[in-house]
Amino acid sequence: MEATAPRWADHVAVIAHLEAQDCCVSAQELFDSLRGGGRKVGIASIYRALDQLAELGLVHRVDLGDSVTRFEPALPDGEHHHHLVCDDCGRVEMFDDPNLEHTLARVADTRGYDLAQHDVVLRGSCADCRA
Amino acid sequence: MEATAPRWADHVAVIAHLEAQDCCVSAQELFDSLRGGGRKVGIASIYRALDQLAELGLVHRVDLGDSVTRFEPALPDGEHHHHLVCDDCGRVEMFDDPNLEHTLARVADTRGYDLAQHDVVLRGSCADCRA
């Protein structure tokens, strides 16, 4: 086995880290985590790996509107969720609503669009911050 | 009357241009348009004006996921729409669905969120490009 660096080391490390996360992560966070883990990786490799993984459909790009692109692993069964962002504390929650999916699919269908992806981001104050 | 430059010249010009547009516009496009119109405006003023207008709730930030923030005038009656983006030709269409609004409101409510804003972006191939 490869005692040193195998060819796709970074890609594997990126995926592994991504899947260990419960939610979306930015390239910078990924970089810091991998570096912290003793791995000598460059930020460019993170972006390159993410780019390829996204193209392969293994990860999804998530844009929460704060000018930082985040990524999350794609679930094999095509299942996915959307995000609720608290403007006050910055917390990000996930949600999933079949009704929403259906509604969006209907809209796309009505317009004759072949839907490849859809992003939904809800922003406001979370239950805790409203207190 | 102000034969020369009044104090809020840029803000007014920005709003005027924004409202003349049928859909969202980027800061750069706004800049080009105003420059093309003979106005000697700086890109910074565009951003400053947009920032203030957004804070006042007169314009909405729209993020279509291409790392360019776009803006569109806020309709006084609180009405708003979302966007369909064609990955092939880049066309942006608008849509509006009461059912969608209702669904999103319900999701936020269930989670105890006080919703301030929500963004929905659908991406895929438009009817023309599917041909």
Added chain:
DNA sequence: ATACGTGCAAAATGTTTGCGGCTCA
């Protein structure tokens, strides 16, 4: 030896900030 993943550093892009100048009150 060749192919290609990789790290580093520089470039590119979009946005923000600092500053001096000018307009208006």
Added chain:
DNA sequence: TGAGCCGCAAACATTTTGCACGTAT
């Protein structure tokens, strides 16, 4: 004269690209 808008240019943050190096085939 004082306050604040404005354009210019520099600063910034994030992401992309160029290039030399090293490992595996």
